Amino acid sequence: MGALPARRTARQLRLRGVTEADLDALALLDRETFPEEPYPYFVLRQMYDVYPDHLLVLDDGTELKGYVLVGTAPDKSRSWILGLGITRDERGQGYGRRLMDEALRRLRGIGVAEVLLTVVPTNTAAILLYETLGFTAEQTTRQDYFGPGADRLVMRLRL
Structure with missing residues (x-):
């Protein structure tokens, strides 16, 4: 009898900021996550340009498995979670929580008052x-x- 495949743990996915080189993969991930309402590539491009510190991804070393996108007002009074997506094969593993925890930690760190x-x-x-x-x-x-x-x-959420 062969060994069962190891279940992936959150530590195997690296949470990091998105890079310009990730934009094609991010667009594919968004289309998979929201097939009826994906962001057009140009919108993701513009969000990367405007909110580069608030666009986080989970990367398994070969592909992106999740993302969270946050837009923050210039006065930092309010932020919006504009997107949270996890690939179908990774849902239910706690990765959405991991992305949200990190996004909220960063927002608290810059003094954001509320998140919608x-x-x-x-x-x-x-x-x-x-x-x-x-x-x-x-x-x-x-x-x-x-x-x-x-x-x-x-x-x-009031921070």
Whole structure:
């Protein structure tokens, strides 16, 4: 009988800032994660240019397995989580939490007062993750937040 394959641990994925060379892979990851609503490449490019210190990836040495993108107001009063994605094969391993923990640690470090995000109201796994990180939801779902039929729940965390 052969040995079972070792289960990957969080230590095997390196959390790091994105580089310009990662942009093609980041666009592929975003399309896999959000097939109906991926960011166009040019938007990811511009976000990299504007928020390079707030675009983090998980890298297994051959490909990107996850990312978090944060946009912060110039006065650091507020930040938005603009994207959090994990490849299908790595979901449920705690990598979303790892990315969010690091993003929130960095935001606290620069004195950000509050962090907001939006989530599809039926994405219970994401909502649970955000709640365990201290985010609270607005009372009602915001209808058509991103256009017709694109409802979102807005969640907030005060740092």
